[in-house]
Each structure stands twice: as structure tokens, then as C-alpha cells.
Amino acid sequence: MRVLLSTYGTRGDVEPLVALAVRLRELGVQVRMCAPPDEEFARRLAGLGVDLVPVGPPVKELMRGAGVPSAADLARYRAEMLDAQFDIFPAAADGCDALVAAGLAQIAARSVAEAAGIRYVYTCYAAVNLPSPYHAPPPRPGWPEPAASDNLALWGLDAENVNAQFREPLNGHRASLGLPPVDNVRDHVYSDRPWLAADPVLGAWRGTPGLDVTQTGAWFLPDERPLPADLSAFLDAGTPPVYVGFGSMTPAPDIARRAVEAIRAQGHRVLVSRGWAGLDLAGDRDDCFAVGEVSHQSLFPRVAAVVHHGGAGTTVTAARAGAPQVVVPLQLADNPYWASRVAALDVGAALDGATLTDDDLDVAVKTVLAPQTRARAEALGARIHTDGAAVAARLLHEALR
CATH class of the missing domain: 3.40.50.2000 (Glycogen Phosphorylase B;)
Structure with missing residues (x-):
């Protein structure tokens, strides 16, 4: 066969x-x-x-x-x-x-x-x-x-x-x-x-x-690859960071930077995925770390929230991990749909990249880092098997x- x-x-x-x-x-x-x-x-x-x-x-x-x-x-x-x-x-x-x-x-x-x-x-x-x-x-x-x-x-x-x-x-x-x-x-x-x-x-x-x-x-496979040693050290060195990544997509030039700034402004650490766009916004500060391709299944249970573009794989992996999500969808394919699902399930926030303001980002970060949002995300994740x-x-x- x-x-x-x-x-x-x-x-x-x-x-x-x-x-x-x-x-x-x-x-x-x-x-x-x-x-x-x-x-x-x-x-x-x-x-x-x-x-x-x-x-x-x-x-x-x-x-x-x-x-x-x-x-x-x-x-x-x-x-x-x-x-x-x-x-x-x-x-x-x-x-x-x-x-x-x-x-x-x-x-x-x-x-x-x-x-x-x-x-x-x-x-x-x-x-x-x-x-x-x-x-x-x-x-x-x-x-x-x-x-x-x-x-x-x-x-x-x-x-x-x-x-x-x-x-x-x-x-x-x-x-x-x-x-x-x-x-x-x-x-x-x-x-x-x-x-x-x-x-x-x-x-x-x-x-x-x-x-x-x-x-x-x-459709997914278990991905139990261990995280790189330097990434594990960053995760162990403080509170869970907020993940920012856009996978294979190239976001608008300033969206990733503004998201990182909004997260830092609220006193949270940031983990930036370079992705195909080659993002590297860590600078020389120790509250931000840039990482290449790693197992999201191993990583997402250890982050405070996931900021991403609304890809089907990233959305379901974050949901399975019980991680709140901020979705800034590119206006193509199923990205807006997954953003709407995250918002409808009340496990995060959906933002419009074309009209995104700094206030929108601040509110979204506060929303996903609220304990009640985390509780809803974890409850949802327990149902996805x-x-x-x-x-x-x-x-x-x-x-x-």
C-alpha cells in the first residue's frame, strides 16, 4: 500500500x-x-x-x-x-x-x-x-x-x-x-x-x-527535543518570558519591535524567535533572548504568553500548552480566523496589525498576563488531546x- x-x-x-x-x-x-x-x-x-x-x-x-x-x-x-x-x-x-x-x-x-x-x-x-x-x-x-x-x-x-x-x-x-x-x-x-x-x-x-x-x-507529532542549554539557562534565570515569533512569515517592520517594547515596559522578560524573517531584537539587555528553531512543544509550557501571527500550528501548540496568546495576524489564509478563535475562546487577544496602536499592545499584554486569562488557557489546553x-x-x- x-x-x-x-x-x-x-x-x-x-x-x-x-x-x-x-x-x-x-x-x-x-x-x-x-x-x-x-x-x-x-x-x-x-x-x-x-x-x-x-x-x-x-x-x-x-x-x-x-x-x-x-x-x-x-x-x-x-x-x-x-x-x-x-x-x-x-x-x-x-x-x-x-x-x-x-x-x-x-x-x-x-x-x-x-x-x-x-x-x-x-x-x-x-x-x-x-x-x-x-x-x-x-x-x-x-x-x-x-x-x-x-x-x-x-x-x-x-x-x-x-x-x-x-x-x-x-x-x-x-x-x-x-x-x-x-x-x-x-x-x-x-x-x-x-x-x-x-x-x-x-x-x-x-x-x-x-x-x-x-x-x-x-495533525502533529510529539516533539520532545530538549531545549538548547543557553535557552534553558535564560528560562531558569527569572520569571517566565513572553514569546514573540512569526514563524515563516515576515511581519510589518515595526510590529515585533513594538511588541517587545510593550512587554518590557510592563516589566516582563521577552523571548524572540528569529524565524524566517531573522528577527533579533534582544540588544545587549539581559531581559531579552533571541532563539532559532526549537521545539515549541517543549518551550511553550515554560512561557507566560505567546505573541504570534496566527498560524494553525503555532495556535494549536500554544493552546495545548495552556499558554495565553496575542495574535497579530497577517491578512492572508487562515491567520485572521485563528486570531478570531483565540479571542472568541477568551484565551488571549486578537489585534489588527494594520491599525495597531501602542495602547492596543499594552492592553493585549495586560490581558494575556492576567491570572484569569492563564486559567482559561490552561483549562482549554486540558481539553485538546x-x-x-x-x-x-x-x-x-x-x-x-
Whole structure:
């Protein structure tokens, strides 16, 4: 039994599929993965014995500038990615029994699975990515922002934007494979039975007529790596610090600095994660420490709060650790959704980076450091225990048997 997994994006897009790959291998399933060719992903997969099939340009190169690429660049990247997928996926899927695709960027995946006669599973990491009357579509950089009076109308306009970019080239490729054309590209990619790899305590699916969603829980692996000695020494030297990090994202130039200043102004120590943006705001003061890539599962139980961009992985890891959160989301993908969930669950604060004032930051820091916020966060964390990757692996294994 062999499965092809495919995604394209930053670490937050790749790591959940890594977790699924590991759980599938524990069941005796052979796995290969289509993913960006970034060196850190290649090392990660090689260390686990999972074959990497590189697709597209390195993501880290695309993320070097502040914010996201221009609309023109994004349109070009998307067109080139579609062609690359149709070039690479058929050989990658050869001999496989199923193709699991994560994210809307996987436009070619279902067509390739259909042509090969194998099972296709689409998955996403947040409920906001699936059409529903209960929420609007997530921000999609480079495409016109849909404007309508209700959520279902917004989802209709969202489908039109996806069609404008992809319908003609997708159907051209499908014709070359002997497949009929599709009318709604987005819904074709999603299928009518998608999987939702998100924790139901943190972000439950509320249901949509005609869409049979299987919510497995978030996909992650235990990460028991010890913390570096210098980081452990910093943690041991005083009260728990507030963590500030934006992962693979590049925040607005002054947001991280202002967050550090707001935390220091209230007499708290700060731990800054350099991330892909290379943040290093420690200076020569001993109340701030900069750290590279470490186990968040080992670190977050030892911090007073987590300030981050709203990535699905960071949000669930902080929640599982019982750490209050301040989310300053980038206006793309599921970041605003996770910020709204943190606020709705009353385990932190959600801030708008575009209109952020120093007073907003001061209030947010005070909120997350209040004992009652910590108590709510710890209570929430105690309820999050589903191993979504194991659930998904069992579901797929049983279906293929």
C-alpha cells in the first residue's frame, strides 16, 4: 500500500503532512511526498525516511520580502505551479493507491488521481477554508477582495476568482488526459468529502449542506527535543518570558519591535524567535533572548504568553500548552480566523496589525498576563488531546484495505 501526499507552502503547510506520513508508515504504508524543495524540508523528510518529490520553487525565496509577493507575481507563480504539478504528479503518483492533497494550491491533484484511478482526499487546516454560511472566505492574496452582503454570496465570488485564474488552464490539462472539463475549480479541488485537520475544541466545523466534512483533529507529532542549554539557562534565570515569533512569515517592520517594547515596559522578560524573517531584537539587555528553531512543544509550557501571527500550528501548540496568546495576524489564509478563535475562546487577544496602536499592545499584554486569562488557557489546553494524524492515518488505511 502506497500513498502520495502533496502540499506547497511554508513549514505550517508541510509539517501536518509530515505527521500524517509518520502515522501512515507506522501502519505499514509506504509514503512519498510532493513538497517545496527547501533544504529544511528535504532534511526533515530524509530524516524520517520519506521520499521527497520536489515541486515548485523554494518557498523561503518567495517569502524573503516583507509581506507577500505582488498580485502579478502571484498570478505567474500560480500558473507555473499548475503546469509543474501536471508535469510531476503523474510520475509521483505511479504505483500509489491514494493521493492526499493539502491546500487550494493543489489544483492538479484531483485530476491526476482521477486519471490514475486512485483515491483522492483533500484536506485543509482550518474550517475557514471550506465554504460555509457561518464564515466568509479567507483572504487570498493577489485576487480581488470579494464584496457582498452575506457569506454564501462571498463564497460564490471567491469561486469566480479561482475560476478566472485556473479554469481554462486546468481544463486544457484535463483534456490532454482524456478527462471532462470542470466548471467550479475550487469545489472540484475541495471535493464534496474533504477532511479538516484542525482540533475540534479550538476550531470546530459547524456544517454546510452538501459538504460532508470529516474533522480528524490537528495533525502533529510529539516533539520532545530538549531545549538548547543557553535557552534553558535564560528560562531558569527569572520569571517566565513572553514569546514573540512569526514563524515563516515576515511581519510589518515595526510590529515585533513594538511588541517587545510593550512587554518590557510592563516589566516582563521577552523571548524572540528569529524565524524566517531573522528577527533579533534582544540588544545587549539581559531581559531579552533571541532563539532559532526549537521545539515549541517543549518551550511553550515554560512561557507566560505567546505573541504570534496566527498560524494553525503555532495556535494549536500554544493552546495545548495552556499558554495565553496575542495574535497579530497577517491578512492572508487562515491567520485572521485563528486570531478570531483565540479571542472568541477568551484565551488571549486578537489585534489588527494594520491599525495597531501602542495602547492596543499594552492592553493585549495586560490581558494575556492576567491570572484569569492563564486559567482559561490552561483549562482549554486540558481539553485538546486528539491525535488527528493518527485518526486520519487509520481512516485512510481502512478505506484502502
